Amino acid sequence: MELGKNAVGSASAKEITELDGDAIYLGNLNTVEADLKLPLMGKYGSSIQWESKETLFISHTGKVTRPTFGVGNRKVAVVATLTYEGEVTRKTFEATVLQEEYKAKIVAVNPLTVRTKVGEQPELPTVVIVKNDTGSYTVSQVSWDPVKEEAYRQPGFFSIHGKVEGSPLKAIVTVQVVDKVEETTDHVKRVKEFKGQKVSLERESEFEAAMNRFLQFVRSVNDDQMLYNFREAAAIDTKGAQPMTGWDAPECNLKGHTTGHYLSALALAYHATEDSALLGKIQYMVAELGKCQTALSEQTGYGRGFLSAYSEEQFNLLEQYTTYPEIWAPYYTLHKIMAGLLDCYQLAGQREALDICDKLGHWLHSRLSRLPREQLHKMWSLYIAGEFGGMNEVLAKLYAITGNENYLVTAKYFDNEKLFLPMKENVDTLGNMHANQHIPQVIGALKLFEVAGDKAYYNIAENFWTMVAQSHIYPIGGTGETEMFREPDAIAGFLTDKTAETCASYNMLKLTKELFQFNPRKTYMDYYEKALYNHILASENSQKAEGGSTYFMPLAPGSIKKFDTHENTCCHGTGLENHFKYQEAIYFHDEDRLYVNLYIPSRLDWSEQGLSLMQKRDRDGLETVRFYIEGGPETTLMFRIPDWVSEPVQVKINGVPCRDLEYEHGYLMLHKVWKKDEIELTLPCSLRLADAPDDHTLKSLTYGPYVLAAISQEQDYISWTYSEQEFLEQIIEQKDSPLTFVLDGIKFVPLYQIQDQSYHVFFKLTRCKR
Numbered sequence: 058m059e060l061g062k063n064a065v066g067s068a069s070a071k072e073i074t075e076l077d078g079d080a081i082y083l084g085n086l087n088t089v090e091a092d093l094k095l096p097l098m099g100k101y102g103s104s105i106q107w108e109s110k111e112t113l114f115i116s117h118t119g120k121v122t123r124p125t126f127g128v129g130n131r132k133v134a135v136v137a138t139l140t141y142e143g144e145v146t147r148k149t150f151e152a153t154v155l156q157e158e159y160k161a162k163i164v165a166v167n168p169l170t171v172r173t174k175v176g177e178q179p180e181l182p183t184v185v186i187v188k189n190d191t192g193s194y195t196v197s198q199v200s201w202d203p204v205k206e207e208a209y210r211q212p213g214f215f216s217i218h219g220k221v222e223g224s225p226l227k228a229i230v231t232v233q234v235v236d237k238v239e240e241t242t243d244h245v246k247r248v249k250e251f252k253g254q255k256v257s258l259e260r261e262s263e264f265e266a267a268m269n270r271f272l273q274f275v276r277s278v279n280d281d282q283m284l285y286n287f288r289e290a291a292a293i294d295t296k297g298a299q300p301m302t303g304w305d306a307p308e309c310n311l312k313g314h315t316t317g318h319y320l321s322a323l324a325l326a327y328h329a330t331e332d333s334a335l336l337g338k339i340q341y342m343v344a345e346l347g348k349c350q351t352a353l354s355e356q357t358g359y360g361r362g363f364l365s366a367y368s369e370e371q372f373n374l375l376e377q378y379t380t381y382p383e384i385w386a387p388y389y390t391l392h393k394i395m396a397g398l399l400d401c402y403q404l405a406g407q408r409e410a411l412d413i414c415d416k417l418g419h420w421l422h423s424r425l426s427r428l429p430r431e432q433l434h435k436m437w438s439l440y441i442a443g444e445f446g447g448m449n450e451v452l453a454k455l456y457a458i459t460g461n462e463n464y465l466v467t468a469k470y471f472d473n474e475k476l477f478l479p480m481k482e483n484v485d486t487l488g489n490m491h492a493n494q495h496i497p498q499v500i501g502a503l504k505l506f507e508v509a510g511d512k513a514y515y516n517i518a519e520n521f522w523t524m525v526a527q528s529h530i531y532p533i534g535g536t537g538e539t540e541m542f543r544e545p546d547a548i549a550g551f552l553t554d555k556t557a558e559t560c561a562s563y564n565m566l567k568l569t570k571e572l573f574q575f576n577p578r579k580t581y582m583d584y585y586e587k588a589l590y591n592h593i594l595a596s597e598n599s600q601k602a603e604g605g606s607t608y609f610m611p612l613a614p615g616s617i618k619k620f621d622t623h624e625n626t627c628c629h630g631t632g633l634e635n636h637f638k639y640q641e642a643i644y645f646h647d648e649d650r651l652y653v654n655l656y657i658p659s660r661l662d663w664s665e666q667g668l669s670l671m672q673k674r675d676r677d678g679l680e681t682v683r684f685y686i687e688g689g690p691e692t693t694l695m696f697r698i699p700d701w702v703s704e705p706v707q708v709k710i711n712g713v714p715c716r717d718l719e720y721e722h723g724y725l726m727l728h729k730v731w732k733k734d735e736i737e738l739t740l741p742c743s744l745r746l747a748d749a750p751d752d753h754t755l756k757s758l759t760y761g762p763y764v765l766a767a768i769s770q771e772q773d774y775i776s777w778t779y780s781e782q783e784f785l786e787q788i789i790e791q792k793d794s795p796l797t798f799v800l801d802g803i804k805f806v807p808l809y810q811i812q813d814q815s816y817h818v819f820f821k822l823t824r825c826k827r
Contacts, residue, residue, distance in 0.1 A: 068101075069144075070141045070142035070143065070144040071144040071146070073099075073101050073102060073103060073141045073142075073144070074099070074103045074139040074140065074141045074144050074145065074146035075146050076099075076100070076101050077099025077100055077101050077102070077103040077105070077139050077141070077146075078099075078103075078137065078139050078146050078148040080099065080100040080101070080306075081096065081099070081105075081137060081148065081150075082303070082306050082308060082309055083095070083135075083150055083152075084309075084382050084385075085304070085382075085626075086150060086151065086152040086153065087153055087539065087540065087555060087608065087609070088153060088155055088539050088540050088541075089115075089121060089152045089153060089154045089155065090121065090123055090154070090155045090440075091121060091380070091381065091382050092119050092120050092121050093115065093119035093121065093135070093152070094119060094382075095107045095118065095119040095135075095137075099139055099141075101141075102141060103139040103140060103141040103146075104139070104140050104141070105137050105138065105139050105140075106137070106138045106140075107119070107135060107136070107137055107138075108135070108136045108138070109133060109134075109135050109136075110133060110134040110135070110136065111131065111133045111134070114131050114133050114154045115133045115135060115152060115154065119135075121154060122154075123154055123155060123156060123157045124154065124156040124157065125156065125157055126156055126157050126158065126159045126160070127156070127159075128156055129156055130153050130154060130155050130156050130539060130553075131153070131154045131156075132151055132152070132153055132154075133151070133152050133153075133154055134149050134150070134151055134152075135149070135150045135151075135152060136148070136149050136150075137149075137150070153539060153555060155539060158489060159191065159489075161189035161190060161191055161193075161195070162189065162190040162224075163187045163188070163189060163190075163197065163221065163223060163224035163226060164188055164189065164190050165187065165188040165226070166185055166186070166187050166188075166197075166221055166224070166226050166227070166228045166229075167185065167186040167187070167188070167194075167482065167484065168228075168229050168230070168231065169182065169185060169186075169228075169229075169230040169231070169478075169482075170230065170231045170232075170233065171230060171231075171232055171233070172232075172233045172234075172235055172238055173209055173232060173233075173234055173235075173238070174234070174235060174236070174237065174238050175209065175210065175211060175212060175234055175235070175236055176209065176210060177209065178204060178206070178209065179204065179209060179232045179234075181201050181204075181217065181219075181230060182199070182230075182474050182478050183198065183199065183430075183431060183434045183474055184196040184197060184198055184199060184434075184474050184475055184478055185197060185199045185219070185221060185228045185478075186478065186479050186482060186484050186486065187221065187224070187226075193486075193488050193544055194479065194484050194485060194486045195486050195488070195489075196474075196475050196478065196479060196486055197221050197222050197223060197224065198221075198222040199219040199220065199221050199222065199228045200219055200220045200222075201217050201218070201219040201228075201230070202217055202218050202219065204217060204232075208232070208234075209232065209234045211234065212234050212235055212236060213233075213234050214231055214232065214233055214234070215231075215232050215234070216229055216230065216231050216232070217229070217230050217232065241509065241510030241511060241512075242510055242511075242512040243510070244506055244507055244508075244509070244510040244515075244575075246507070246574040246575055247574065247575060247576065247577060247647060248573070248574050248577045248645040248646060248647050248650075248652060249574065249645060249646055249647070250570070250574065250641065250642075250645055251644055251645075251646070251661065251663070252328075253328055253329075253331075253404075254328075254329065254330070254331060254662070255661065255662050255663070255664075256640040256641075256643055256644055256659055256660070256661050256662075257329070257640065257659060257660050258639060258640055258657065258658065258659050259658035259659055259660060259671070259672070259673065260658075261658075262657060262658040262674070263594060263809065264594065264639040264657050264658075265639075265658070266599070267594060267597055267599065267636045267639070268329070268636045268637060268639060270597065270598075270599070270601075270602040270636070271322075271326070271597070271602070271604065271633070271636040271637065272326055272330065272332070272637075273602040274602050274603060274604040275319070275322055275323060275326055275335070275338075275604070275633065276332075276334060276335070276338075278319065278338075278604075279298065279299070280338055280341055280342055280345075281295070281296045281297075281298035282298045282299050282300075282301060283301070283315070283316045283319050283342065284298070284316070284342070284345050284346070284349070285298045285299070285300050285301055285307075286300070286301055286305065286307065286312045286313055286316070286366035286367070287313065287316065287345075287346060287349040287364070287365075287366050288345075288349060289307065289366075290349070290353065290365060290366055290367055290368065291348075291349040291350075291352035291353050291356075292352065292356070293348065293349065293352050301315065301625060302623045302624070302625060303621075303623055303624035303625035303626065303629075304624060304625045304626055304627070305366075305625040306625075309385070310367070310371060310382070310384055310385035310387075311385045311386065311389070311390055312366040312367060312390075313365055313366025313367065313390045313393070313394060314389065314390045314393045314394075314625075314627070314630055315393075315625045315629065315630050315633075316342075316366065316393075316394070316397070317390070317392075317393025317394040317395075317396060317397040317398075317630070318393055318397065318629075318630030318631060318633050318634060319342075319397070319630075319633055320339070320342060320343075320394075320397025320398060320400060320401055320410075321393075321396060321397045321400040321633075321634050322633035322634045322637065323335055323338055323339045323342070323401070323405075324339060324397070324400035324401045324403075324404040324405045325400065325404060325634055325637035325638060326637045327339060327404065327405050328404040328405065328637075329637050329640065336405060339401050339405050339407060340407065342401075343398070343401055343407050343409050343410045343413070344409065346364065346398075346413060347409055347412075347413050349364060350362070350363070350364040350413055350416060350417075353365075360420045360423060360424065361416070361419070361420065362416030362417055362418075362419050362420035363417070363420050364394065364413065364416075364417055365387075365390065365391065365394065366390070371384045371385075371387035372387050372388075372424065375387055375388075375436055375439075375442060375443065376428065376432070376436065378435060378436070378439065379442060380439060380440070380442050381439075381440060381441035381442040382441075383442075384442050385441065385442070386441055386442060386443070386444040386445070386446075388443075388444070388445035388446065388448050388471075389444045389445055389446040391417070391421075391445075391446075391448065392445060392446030392447050392448045392450075392451055392497070393446065393630065394417070395414050395417055395418075395448075395451045395455075396446075396447065396450075396451050398410040398411070398413055398414040398417075399411070399414055399451060399454055399455065399458075402414070402458075403458075411458065411459075414451075414455060415455070415459060415461075418452065418455050418459075418461070418463075418464050418467070419463075421452070421467055422463045422464065422466070422467045425467055425470045426463075426466070426467070426470075428470075433470055433471075434473070434474055434475075437471065437473045437475070438473070438475050440491065440494075441491070441494070444491070444494040445471055445498070446497045447497035447498065447500050447501045447564075448468075448471045448501065449468045449469070449471040449472070449498065449501030449502065449504070449505060450468075450497065450500050450501035450504040451501075452464045452465070452467050452468035452471075453465065453468045453501065453504040453505050453507070453508045453509075454504060454508075456468065456508055457507075457508045465505075465508065465509060468501065468505055469505070471498070471501065473495070473498050476490070476495050476498055476499070476517075476521075477498075477502065477517050480499070480502075480516070480517040480518075480520050480521045480524075481513055481516055481517055481520070483516075483520045485524045485528065485545055487524060487525070487529060487542040487545075488542055488543055488544040488545070488547075489541055489542065489543070489544075490541065490542050491540055491541055491542075492536055492537035492540060492541060492542050492558060492561045493537070493540065493558055493560050493561040493564060493627065496525075496561055496564040496565055496568065497564050499517060499518050499521045499522075499568060500518075500564060500567055500568050500571065502514040502515075502517045502518050503515065503517075503518035503568065503571050503572065503575075504571075506518070507571075515575070518568065518571075518572060519572065519576075521568075522565075522568055522569065522572055522581075524545070525542075525565065526565075526580075526584045528545035528546050529542055529543070529545065530584075530588075531548065531556060531557055531612060531818075532587075532591070532747055532757040532759070532764050532818065533557060533587070533588070533591035533592045533595070533610060533612075533764050533808060533818065534562060534565075534584060534587040534588025534589075534591055534592050535556065535557025535558070535559070535561065535562045535588065535592045535610050536557065536558075536561050536562070536565065537556070537557065537558050537561050538551040538553055538555060538556050538557075539553070539555045540555075540558050540561075546750040546751055547751060548749040548750055548751055548752075548755075549749045549751045549752035549755050550751070552612045552613050552614075552749075552755075552819055553611070553612070553613050554609065554611040554613045554616055555609045555611065556609055556610060556611060556612040556613075557592060557609060557610040557612065558608065558609055558627075558628060559592065559593070559596045559606055559607050559608060559609070559610065559628040559631065559632060559635075560627045560628045560630070560631040560632075562588045562592045562593060562596075563593070563628075563631040563632075563634070563635055564631075565584075565588060566585055566588055566589060566593070566638075566642075569581050569582075569584055569585045569588075569642075570585065570641060570642050573585075573642070573645070573654075574645065577645065577652060578722070578723075579697055579698070579722060579723030579724060580723075582642065582654040582655070582697050583697075583699060583700045585642055585654070585655070586654075586655055586699065586762050587762070589639070589642075589655070590762045590763055590764075590807075590809065591762075591763065591764040591807075591808055591809070592610055593635050593636075594809040595607075595610065595618075595807075595808045595809035595811075596610060596628075596632060596635065597620075597632065597635070597636060598620040598622075598812065599809075599810075599812060600812050600813075603620075603622050604622060604629070604632070604633060605620030605621060605622040605629075605632075606620060606621055606628050606629050606631075606632025606633075606635070607619060607620060607621070607628065607632075608621050608624075608626050608627075608628045608629075609628075610808075612818050612819065614771065614772055614773055614774050614775070614817050614819070615769065615770055615771055615772040615773075615815045615816075615817065616815065616816055616817075616818075617813065617814070617815050617816075618811070618812065618813070639657060640657075640659060642654055642655060643655045643657050643659050643661075643672075644659075644661050644670075646663065646666075649666075649690075649691070649692055649693060650692070650693045650694075650695055651663065651666075651668070651670075651692060651693070651694050651695065652695045652697070652724070653672075653684075653694060653695065653696045653697065654697050655697075656672070656674060656679075656682050656699075656740070656762075657672070657674075658672055658673055658674050659671075659672050660672070663689070666689050666690065666692060667688045667689045667690065668686065668687070668688055668689030668692060668731060669686070669687045669688060670684055670685065670686050670687075671684070671685040672684050673685070679740070679742050679760075679761040679762070679796075680739055680740055680741055680742050680761075681737065681738070681739055681740075682737075682738045682740065683735060683736065683737050683738070684735070684736040684738070685734075685735055686731045686733070686734045686735075686736065687731075687732070687733050688731065688732070688733075689730075689731045690730065691728070691729065691730045692728075692729075692730075692731060693726055693727070693728040694726070694727045694728075694736075695721070695724040695725070695726060696724060696725040696727070696738060697723065697724055698720070698723055698724065698725055698740075699740065699761075699762065701742065701745065701759065701761050701762060702740050702741060702742075703741045703742060703743035703745075704741040704743075705741075706718070706725060706738065706739065706740060706741075707738075707739035707741075708725070708727070708736065708737070708738055708739075709736070709737040710727070710734060710735070710736055710737075711734055711735055712735070712737075715727075725738075740761075742760055742761040743760070744758060744759070744760050744785050744788060744798070745758070745759050745760070746758060746759075746781050746784065746785065746822075747759065749819065754821050754822060754823060755774070755819050755820075755821060756781075756784075756819065756820055756821070756822050757818055757819055757820075758788075758798075758805060758820075760796065760798070760807075763796060763807040763808070763809075764807065764808050764818060765796075765798065765805040765806060765807060765808070766805065766806065766807075766808045766811055766816040766817060766818050767803050767804070767805050767816060767817040767820060768803070768804050768805075768806065768811065768814050768815070768816055769803055769815060769816070769817055770815040771815075771817070774817070774819065774820055774821045775803065775817055775820040775821070776820065776821040776822075776823055777800070777801070777820070777821070777822055777823070778822075778823050778824055779822055779824055780822065780824045781822060783824075784800070784822055787800055787801075788800040788805070796810075
């Protein structure tokens, strides 16, 4: 907590040391690879001495030496001793120092093909895909030989060679010269989502309870505190508000990002509830940010339309290739602000929010349009510093709203070839790439396809999703370890306390929902359900309405969830939004079909079709779902058959069993003129075991859509000398406690139900064949 001068003057010496300890901010300690800046003086006057408990990796002065590749990441405790007028307080910080990257040897370079129109110099990629001596693929910088103009004066083919950075091997690209390049393709969504309160959650479900806790929290947030950094930057009155904390503290370079997420959370919450109190908060936030933008534009050294919680210096430094942590992702923060403003416009009807975002768009185009393509690519390739969130997405949305072609051009400035090239070529180069740095970029690629029709962007998104969903996720649907993608199917070696960054799942769900609308495949919604039920729902603190979210969902043996409430991390930011989105993917529709994707108690008002629907679930189980339908013309209901269904689905309409059921692409089809009908759907569940792909003795247990975790404080893997069949025969369901199972005194429950207990998602069956 920040104290005023009078309060500090009345604090005891011991309280001063404690306050100074609370105010220390060392950056993101989850993924340390650069030296730490250890302050020697506290904010309120304490002197600080530092001690590292493992000086091999972090010195007493904060110098970081990363472990060599193969040693693994290292956790290091760093202790601050704060002294003020003889009183002493000690505070311990835990840092995870990342091991060095493997210095791979390039053994092959993939050939490439590009197309150009007659008379136009071909645009050659700045990177090529290479195969390493480990068998994995990545990208490397390339310098191409000069292209002679006569080569592209007429239709045909020619080749260009290039020098690959770090290898004597040559790259080759084949250029096809054509009279006309087909630039666009059909980009209309095949199914549509329901907006606003067309879909609402039914009472007494775990999803509605989570949403209500976050409604309670966002209503309690101090708007002036959320505006503090913006008003400080604009040199206007902060209205006595306390400064933000953690990643939004005044001394942190990422400040402002949480405020952007907060705008989105308010807009999503209002969109779902039409709560007038939330609308008032939105209107206040937007109006005050508008004042900050005006004040900044009037100051010397600021571009017209600029808005941020800090000056333009970070943007200047990025153009000089300054690395993290000296700067921290200025375009990432800008994306959160612009996305929040557009949400306030699109979901809450605030025209001023669009005007502010439009001015920011002009500032952005003016800044980036003067930079050469090579400089942009180098900026976006920088770890953390060059992270830009979904800038391409928000600019594509701004183009769709305003029709300003400059925004479409600017969105494409964020094409990140390091990611986009291999995704276009359908080559998995994701290993050791920062997961949540790149997922939003793919969402942006899909949005560019939606607004402009370039099929290459769609292929990027579809290929990326398939790679992640098939080869890079844990059973809970989350991805990444210490924020990084690992090699395909590498799970067993990466079961730590830093698995499955929550905002990566937030973005994967966003991408999945968008892809489903272009191609309504059951596979998309099987994944969506997995991540929603077992990661997003499990990421919030169900015991307190304090806005806490997990940064990581730990999957190491004996893990305990940690809920971020004051650190204002990236996952706290997306966590503010997550729980207002449960209703988004339950139902979709086309002209005469209604897709039922998720079995979440809810109501649907499809007024355009004259149809209303209520979905209910038995309180003591998952298998029986009932739908109460009224009115409407002849309509086809499409019920997703989840991948966890263990036996044939049973259907009753108005109590009468249905025979000869019709299916299409994993959906049950019921087609009739609906009047006032009841559908009873039985989706048989059973316990199922799944292997870690790289260690078949490591298992996880599921029941229906839920991943079950064993409650145990044991710090090593729980081990049973059973075969899979014996294990499933021995485990007993607790009839008086739904979704609870017991084996040898150890209780298994859905991961979302666990709060402060130690748990195991993975365990060993030693009689299973490898």
